[in-house]
Structure formats: structure tokens, C-alpha cells
Amino acid sequence: MTSPLDHTVRLSRPADFIAIVPYMLGFHPERSVVAMAFEPGEDSDSGVRSLRFSVRVDLPGQSEDTPDVARGFAExxxxxGTERVxxxxxxxxxxxTPVMDAVRGALSDAEIDTIDALRVEDGRYWSYMxxxxxxxxxxxxPYDSAHNQAAAAAVFAGHVARADRAALAATIAPAGGQDxxxxxxxxxxxxxxxxxxxxxxxxxGWYQAGLTQVAAALDHIEAGRELPADMVAWLGVLLTSIIVRDGAMTFIGRYDDDTHLKLWTEVTRRVEPEFAxxxxALLAFVALRIGDGPLARLAVERSLSADPRYSLAGLVACALDHGLPPEMTCGVDCAEMADEIGAQAAKHPAATRPVLPEGW
Known part of the structure; x- marks a missing residue:
């Protein structure tokens, strides 16, 4: 699930809706179905409605999976609380077409109104309605997203649409070379x-050392500086303690979400893969918080590739699977948990010790 763009973009023609989707997802979708969910209009005769969120699913590889995909979409x-999509x-x-037919049927059964249903391929679109x-x-x-005003507004606001999902995944892939x-x-x-x-x-002392490193890293990012290699290394090692990891979450709210997003993106890329x-998982949580579902999903996959049983990544995955809206995560005051987590660290100092992966 992805939140709407954080500024006003007027969508009126099919080409506008098509043009804005890649900027909501962060990449140009392929072999997918996307639903854009709108708030009910105050006036039933008015076409003015606010976009609440969007959700994307892959087209099923097997036709027998289509009914499950459609039901999951509707659920x-x-x-x-979606009424119009x-x-x-x-x-x-x-x-x-078979997937779209099944999805439209499932939405009709759920009493969700479909504004329009389009198919997009090779610079053209077709309406099923x-x-x-x-x-x-x-x-x-034919449509031309490159010269569409909605797309231009998204670019002006700083949003990026990468070529595909793989290109988005590359932004958090392990760094190489000299670094x-x-x-x-x-x-x-x-x-x-x-x-x-x-x-x-x-x-x-391990818990306080972890907080000190996280605060220093956030200050580096806020000042626009890249993290030194030794700081990345210390973060990777100290965060192997779950309590220290939880302590890192208490900085959410004390620095803006964009600073956290940049920090955990950089650390995820640069840390040794066994420490990722x-x-x-912290990146996934922040991405979920700001409504960037595609990035949250990719960060979950990155976390679970390092540790298939990592519980925080599993919790974010569960939230994504069940369509937990971003406002639910935003309502969690992580800073309020600082005293409680600090007390746990003081009570169980052994639990704050780093847990080095095998071979390190």
C-alpha cells in the first residue's frame, strides 16, 4: 500500500491517472494491477475526490490463482473502508483481462464502485468500461506521460519514478567497490x-554506545554528510542487539522521517550483508510509516535475506499483507518508549551485548 503524494495534483483524464502511478509507487509497474482508492465525494454528483492510497499486486503467473488475487484485493x-477505486x-x-474481470467482480460484490478500469501497454490504454x-x-x-502535467507536478515536488521494481531494489542493494x-x-x-x-x-555501556552512534549518524545525515566507514561498521554491529535496535526506533519523531529514511537506506546499502x-527492518518500518509500501516491501525482503526469522521485518511484512494504513504507524509515538526501553536495558544489560554473526 502506498500513500498519496504529499501535494495537490489534479487528475481528470485517464492519461493523468496513468502518468501519476509510477511516482506513487516509485517505479514504472509491469505485469501488475494497481488500484487507486479515493475518498467519497462530499457531493455525490461532484467529480472532486481525494486520493487516499494506492495498492499494487503482480498479475498471477497461473490462471487458477486469479480468484485468490481478486478476493485478496477486495478484502x-x-x-x-474504500468506496471508490x-x-x-x-x-x-x-x-x-481475466484478472481485471475477476477484480471488478470481487469489488462489485464488496460494494466498491469502480470509477474506470484501464489496461496499459506500449504507450496506449484501453478502457474496460x-x-x-x-x-x-x-x-x-495513445498517451504521453513525459509531457503530462500530473507527472510534471510530481517531478517538481521531488518524486522519482524508476524504470522498474528492480531499479528501486537496486537503491538498497549491497554497495560494492572501494566502499x-x-x-x-x-x-x-x-x-x-x-x-x-x-x-x-x-x-x-552497550546500550548507551548504540544510542550515541545512532544520534551521531542521524546528525551526519541531517547535515548532508556521508557516514564514515567506521560509523557504518559500528552501527551494523551494535544493532545486532534487539534492545539497541529498539533504542534506535526511539529517535523516530526526534528527527524528521526523511532523515531516518536516508540514514537507514545508506546503512542498509553499506553495512556488511550479514549485519543488514x-x-x-528499520528502513522498512520508516517506509511503512510514510506510506512507501514498495520500498517497505523491498526492505523487508532485504532484512529477511540476512535473517529469515527477523521479527521486526516479519511484523512489517504482516502489516503490508493486511493493508495497514500508514496513519496507524504514524500514531505510534516511538520517542515515548525511550524510558521504558532504557529501563529494560538497565535491568538486562546482557541483552544489550552485540551478537556477532558466525564468521565475524
């Missing part, structure tokens, strides 16, 4: 220091 929209399917007719051949040619209607070598060397050094300290230390579970 997610129903849980979020615009549907857009991406791909060839043989693949999109417009029967006027003069308006909607059987050959499709990878520097962080790896720094991580080896940090792990050596930590093992030495763990041999004589019962756990006191915690920063990627």
Missing part, C-alpha cells in the same frame, strides 16, 4: 574490539 480495500492493469490483454468507440478506440488511445572494502575492513576491526570487550564486560537485518 484489503474493504478493510480500509480506479483500476489500471499493465500488460498484454490475454494476461490483464467505456463502450464508445469514438472515445475509446479498439486500437487503444565495500573499507566497510568490510572497518567491520573486522570493530568485531575484534567487541570480542575483546565482551570477554571482560557484562553488558554495561536490523537496518533494513
Amino acid at each position: 484489503l480495500l474493504t478493510r480500509n 480506479m483500476l489500471i492493469g499493465y500488460g498484454p490483454g490475454w494476461h490483464v 467505456c463502450l464508445d468507440r469514438e472515445c475509446c478506440s479498439p486500437d487503444g488511445t 565495500r572494502e573499507q566497510v568490510q575492513v572497518a567491520t573486522r576491526t570493530v568485531c575484534t574490539q567487541v570480542r575483546s570487550a565482551l570477554a571482560t564486560d557484562g553488558g554495561h 537485518a536490523a537496518p533494513a
Whole structure:
């Protein structure tokens, strides 16, 4: 699920809806169905409605999976109180049409009104609901998103539409080259220091060390500076403690969401892959909080690739699967938990110790 853009964009023609979707998702969708959910109009005769959120699902690979996809779509929209949607399917007719028919049927059964249902392929769109051949040619209607005012407004506001989902995934993929070598060397050094300290230390001081590193990293990001390799290494190691990871979440609200997003994106990319579970899960949580469902999903996948049982990533995945609206996460005051988490750290100092992955 993805929140609407954080500024006013007027959508009136099918081409406008098509043009804005990539900027809501962060990438140009392929072989997908997207639903744009709108607030009910104050005046039933008025066409003016606010976009609440959008949701995208892959077209099923097997035709027998289509009914489940359609039901899941309708259930997610129903849980979020959706009354009106615009549907857009991406791909060839043989693949999109059966899915679109099933989704429209499921939405009708759920008493959700479909404003229009479009299929998009190779720079043309077709409407499943417009029967006027003069308006909607059987050959499709050409559109040009590059010169669309809605797309231009999104670009002006700083939104980016990457080529595809893989391009978005690349933004949090492990870094390479010289930076990878520097962080790896720094991580080896940090792990050596930590093992030495763990041999004589019962756990006191690790929690505060973690908070200090997180605060310093946030200050670096806020000032527009890249994190030094040793700071990335220390963050990766200290966040292997769940309590320290929870302590990092208490900074949400004390720095703006964009600063957190940039921090955990950078750490997820640059940290040694074995240490990526915690920063990627934190990135997933922040992305969920701001309504960036595609990034949240990718960050969950990155976290679980490092640790398939990482619970925070699993919780974010569950929220995404059930269509938890971003405002539910925004309502959690993470800063309020600081005293409680700090008390837990003081009571159980051993739980604040780093847990080094095998081989480190």
C-alpha cells in the first residue's frame, strides 16, 4: 500500500491517472494491477475526490490463482473502508483481462464502485468500461506521460519514478567497490574490539554506545554528510542487539522521517550483508510509516535475506499483507518508549551485548 503524494495534483483524464502511478509507487509497474482508492465525494454528483492510497499486486503467473488475487484485493480495500477505486492493469490483454474481470467482480460484490478500469501497454490504454468507440478506440488511445502535467507536478515536488521494481531494489542493494572494502575492513576491526570487550564486560555501556552512534549518524545525515566507514561498521554491529535496535526506533519523531529514511537506506546499502537485518527492518518500518509500501516491501525482503526469522521485518511484512494504513504507524509515538526501553536495558544489560554473526 502506498500513500498519496504529499501535494495537490489534479487528475481528470485517464492519461493523468496513468502518468501519476509510477511516482506513487516509485517505479514504472509491469505485469501488475494497481488500484487507486479515493475518498467519497462530499457531493455525490461532484467529480472532486481525494486520493487516499494506492495498492499494487503482480498479475498471477497461473490462471487458477486469479480468484485468490481478486478476493485478496477486495478484502484489503474493504478493510480500509474504500468506496471508490480506479483500476489500471499493465500488460498484454490475454494476461490483464481475466484478472481485471475477476477484480471488478470481487469489488462489485464488496460494494466498491469502480470509477474506470484501464489496461496499459506500449504507450496506449484501453478502457474496460467505456463502450464508445469514438472515445475509446479498439486500437487503444495513445498517451504521453513525459509531457503530462500530473507527472510534471510530481517531478517538481521531488518524486522519482524508476524504470522498474528492480531499479528501486537496486537503491538498497549491497554497495560494492572501494566502499565495500573499507566497510568490510572497518567491520573486522570493530568485531575484534567487541570480542575483546565482551570477554571482560557484562553488558554495561552497550546500550548507551548504540544510542550515541545512532544520534551521531542521524546528525551526519541531517547535515548532508556521508557516514564514515567506521560509523557504518559500528552501527551494523551494535544493532545486532534487539534492545539497541529498539533504542534506535526511539529517535523516530526526534528527527524528521526523511532523515531516518536516508540514514537507514545508506546503512542498509553499506553495512556488511550479514549485519543488514536490523537496518533494513528499520528502513522498512520508516517506509511503512510514510506510506512507501514498495520500498517497505523491498526492505523487508532485504532484512529477511540476512535473517529469515527477523521479527521486526516479519511484523512489517504482516502489516503490508493486511493493508495497514500508514496513519496507524504514524500514531505510534516511538520517542515515548525511550524510558521504558532504557529501563529494560538497565535491568538486562546482557541483552544489550552485540551478537556477532558466525564468521565475524
